Each structure stands twice: as structure tokens, then as C-alpha cells.
Amino acid sequence: MTINRKSFLEFRNTFLTGQAKNITLFILMVALLILFSVLSPARFPTVRNFRSMLAQFPEFGILTLAMMLSMVIGGIDLSVVAVANTCGVLAAMILKSESITAVLSGGSLLLLVFVVVLVTAAICGLFNGTLIAIAGVPPILATLGTQGLLMGMAIILTKGHGISGLPNEIDFIGNGFIMGIPVPFLMFIFITLLVAFMLRRTRHGFNMYMVGANPLVSRFSGVNNNMVIIRTFVLTGILAGLSSLIMISRANSMRPGYGSDYLLQAILVSVLGGTDPSGGVASVIGSVMGILILQFTQSGLTMLAFSAFTKKIIWGLALLLIMVINFMLARYHEQKRIKAQQKETKG
Numbered sequence: 001m002t003i004n005r006k007s008f009l010e011f012r013n014t015f016l017t018g019q020a021k022n023i024t025l026f027i028l029m030v031a032l033l034i035l036f037s038v039l040s041p042a043r044f045p046t047v048r049n050f051r052s053m054l055a056q057f058p059e060f061g062i063l064t065l066a067m068m069l070s071m072v073i074g075g076i077d078l079s080v081v082a083v084a085n086t087c088g089v090l091a092a093m094i095l096k097s098e099s100i101t102a103v104l105s106g107g108s109l110l111l112l113v114f115v116v117v118l119v120t121a122a123i124c125g126l127f128n129g130t131l132i133a134i135a136g137v138p139p140i141l142a143t144l145g146t147q148g149l150l151m152g153m154a155i156i157l158t159k160g161h162g163i164s165g166l167p168n169e170i171d172f173i174g175n176g177f178i179m180g181i182p183v184p185f186l187m188f189i190f191i192t193l194l195v196a197f198m199l200r201r202t203r204h205g206f207n208m209y210m211v212g213a214n215p216l217v218s219r220f221s222g223v224n225n226n227m228v229i230i231r232t233f234v235l236t237g238i239l240a241g242l243s244s245l246i247m248i249s250r251a252n253s254m255r256p257g258y259g260s261d262y263l264l265q266a267i268l269v270s271v272l273g274g275t276d277p278s279g280g281v282a283s284v285i286g287s288v289m290g291i292l293i294l295q296f297t298q299s300g301l302t303m304l305a306f307s308a309f310t311k312k313i314i315w316g317l318a319l320l321l322i323m324v325i326n327f328m329l330a331r332y333h334e335q336k337r338i339k340a341q342q343k344e345t346k347g
Contacts, residue, residue, distance in 0.1 A: 021274045025289040032293060036300030043303050051182065055175070057295040058188035059084075059246040060262050061288075064273075065195050066239035067266040068287050072199070073232050074212040074279025075132065075139030080240045081263045082150035083124045085256055087117045088244035089154045092163040092254035095170060110169050117241045124150065125237020129230030154256040162255030166248065174249025184246045191242065196284040198235075208232055212279025264315055269294050271322050 037045040063080050070077035091113045094100055104112060124146065131142040176183040199205035207228045210218035219225050248254045273290035274283040301311055 022283065022286050022289065025273065025286055025293065029289050029293050029296065032296045032300070036296060036303070040300065040303045044300060049299065053295050053299055054185040055182040055250070056299075057291055058182075058184035059243045059250065059259070060265060060294075061188050061291045062191055062239050062243040062246070063259075063262050064266045064269045064287060064291055065192065065284075066236040066243075068270045068273070068275050068282055068284075069195070069208070069232055069239070070139070070143075070236050071270055071275045071277055072208045072212050072279060072282045073229055074215070075229070075233075076143065076267070076277070077128065077233065077236045078140065078143040078263065079124070079128060079146040079150060080236060080243075080266065081259050082147040082154075083121055083237050083240035084244040084247060085254075085258055086124065086150045086154050087120050087241040088248045088254040088258065089157050089163070089256065090120055091117050091170075091244060092166060092248050093157065095166045095248075096163055101167065105167075106169055109167070113170070114245070117244060118238060121237040121239075121241025121244075122234050123237075124240075125234035126230065128237070129233035132233065133226035133229040151256060158254075158256055160256065162253055164253035166252050166254075170245075170249045171252065172249070174246050174251070184250065187242070187246065191239065192284060192288060195239075199282070199284065204228065204231060209280055209282075212276075212281075214280070261312070264312075265294060268315055268318060268322070272318075277323075 033045075043049060063084065066080045067077060070080075094113050094116060095109070100112070101109065128139075128143055128146050131137045131146075132139050135142075137145075172183060173187075174184055178186060199208065207218065207223050210221065210223055211225050211228045215225050218228075247258060251258070269290040270282075270287060271277060272293065273287035275281065275287065297314075298311070301314070306314075
């Protein structure tokens with residue numbers, strides 16, 4: 001009976017803490033929306049601007065979900081942008097290849113690009129997962145090395161030049177609309193629902209939380225930690241590959257190094273959304289609100305004529321501030337939990 005009571009109290013505290021974070025994020029999101037609407041009333045609160053934002057953030061949002069998944073298991077994937085770049089370069093090369101476009105067109109060409117991107121992204125994720133799970137390389141070092149390797153490959157493939165003038169077949173993915181809603185946004189919603197379902201309703205999702213919370217306990221509970229890590233990094237790779245399709249379609253071009261700012265922002269939003277970098281805690285809803293908060297801030301600062309360098313400083317300071325606040329809150333809740341246990345033991 002005592003064990004059940006402790007389990008219930010721990011679950012309640014975790015649930016309430018997560019709910020409190022989500023409520024805080026929602027208030028912050030609304031506050032930013034109101035603030036930028038007041039500061040830039042003629043440009044920010046317009047249908048045109050909101051439609052533009054819905055089309056802009058999905059590629060970054062999908063990379064953020066990939067980063068969140070890597071953090072759930074207590075790791076990090078610094079190669080997500082490099083994976084997206086490499087997949088985007090390969091996709092653009094296929095679309096520009098005269099020998100391929102002479103044989104394939106329309107749906108067949110898009111299907112080939114889709115398959116190549118997903119297979120390449122999965123292989124990159126498998127490589128990362130194998131380095132971490134089998135070779136024992138720390139995630140930050142493994143993915144940092146993969147980032148450099150993939151960026152070098154993308155530069156070699158393109159000889160440092162961009163690839164532009166892609167055929168119209170790819171345009172719909174990044175610039176199309178369905179009933180007035182941007183296609184990239186619909187893709188983001190669909191992928192977000194799949195990630196949420198995977199984390200909350202599948203065995204692999206449950207095992208991810210277990211490995212992130214306590215790898216030793218999960219191993220003794222019969223979980224194959226290595227397979228969980230490998231599968232997770234394959235998933236992060238696939239999400240990065242899907243993001244690359246939106247990248248090349250929206251810009252109708254691809255170049256090595258595209259979206260380099262996304263890496264810091266993905267880490268920032270993942271932590272802001274309630275993901276614990278040490279593992280075991282994550283919130284898809286929180287991450288989505290974090291993505292919207294960043295997009296509102298990005299759009300608002302641009303309209304207020306803030307430079308790109310100033311925005312980078314703001315993102316860096318925000319990440320440090322969020323990390324400090326989360327650490328202090330975690331320590332506070334841990335001390336509160338210990339005091340409650342001591343009080344219950346004395347009682």
C-alpha cells in the first residue's frame with residue numbers, strides 16, 4: 001500500500017509540474033503575441049503574416065521534434081541540420097539530373113526523391129546510434145563528428161555551390177496550400193501527432209523514457225537499451241530527412257550550410273518546451289508551444305528591425321537562462337520530494 005501511495009505521489013508531482021510548465025508556456029506565448037501586436041500593429045497581427053509564419057516554421061519545427069527525441073533518452077543530436085543538408089543536396093541533385101528526369105517525372109520522380117531521402121536519413125541515424133550504443137561514444141561527440149562528416153560530404157558533392165532551379169514537381173511540398181492552409185504546416189501537424197502517439201502509446205516510446213530516466217533500471221527491467229538508442233537516432237535522422245524536403249521545396253534550391261541557425265534554436269526550443277537534457281522528461285505540447293514562441297519572437301524582432309547577430313545573442317542568452325531556471329526548479333522539486341518522503345517516514 002505504501003509503494004502505491006509513493007508511486008501515486010510521484011506521478012502526481014510529475015504531472016502537475018509538467019502541467020505548470022505548459023501553462024507558463026501558454027501564458028508566455030499569448031504575452032508575446034500581444035506584445036508584438038502592440039509594437040507592430042500594422043504588420044504583425046495580420047492574416048498575411050500569420051499565414052507566412054505557418055509556412056516558415058515547419059522545417060525548423062520538425063528538426064526540433066528530432067532534437068527532443070534524442071534528449072528523451074538522455075542524449076543529443078548535433079547532426080540533425082547536417083543530415084537535413086545532406087539529404088537536401090541529394091534530393092536536389094536527383095531533381096536536377098537530366099538522365100533521371102528524362103526517364104521519370106511527376107509522381108514517380110517525387111517518389112524516388114522521397115525514398116532516397118528517407119533511406120539516406122535512416123542510414124545517418126543508424127550510424128549515429130551505432131556509434132553511441134555499440135562503440136560507446138558519448139552522444140555529443142558522436143553527433144558532432146557526424147555533423148562535420150556530413151557537412152564535408154555535402155560540400156564535396158556540390159563543390160561548395162548551391163543547386164537552384166528545381167522542377168515544379170517539388171514546389172507543392174513547401175509552397176502549396178490545401179483549403180488555404182500551407183502544406184508544410186499540415187505536414188508538421190501530422191508528424192507531431194505521430195511523434196506524440198509514438199511516445200505515449202507505443203512500447204518503444206515507453207522504453208525511451210525509461211532509458212532516459214535511468215538506463216540501469218531499464219536494463220534490469222528487460223529493456224534492450226542499445227536497440228532503443230539506435231531506433232531513436234534512426235527516427236531523428238528520418239525526421240531531419242523529412243525536414244529537408246520542405247527546405248528545398250520552399251526555397252526551390254539547396255546549398256550546403258542551409259539552416260545552420262536551426263541547431264541552436266532546436267536545442268533552445270526543446271529545453272524551453274520542457275524536455276530535460278539529462279533524459280526521461282519531454283512534452284510534445286510544450287515543444288509545439290516553444291516552437292510557436294520562437295516563431296513569434298523571430299517574426300516580431302524582424303519587423304522591429306533587429307539584426308541577425310542581435311537575434312543570435314538573444315537566442316544564446318535565452319538558452320542559458322532557461323537552463324539555469326530549469327536546474328533551479330528541478331533542485332527545488334527534488335528537495336521538496338525528499339522532505340515529503342522524510343515527513344512520511346517519520347509519520
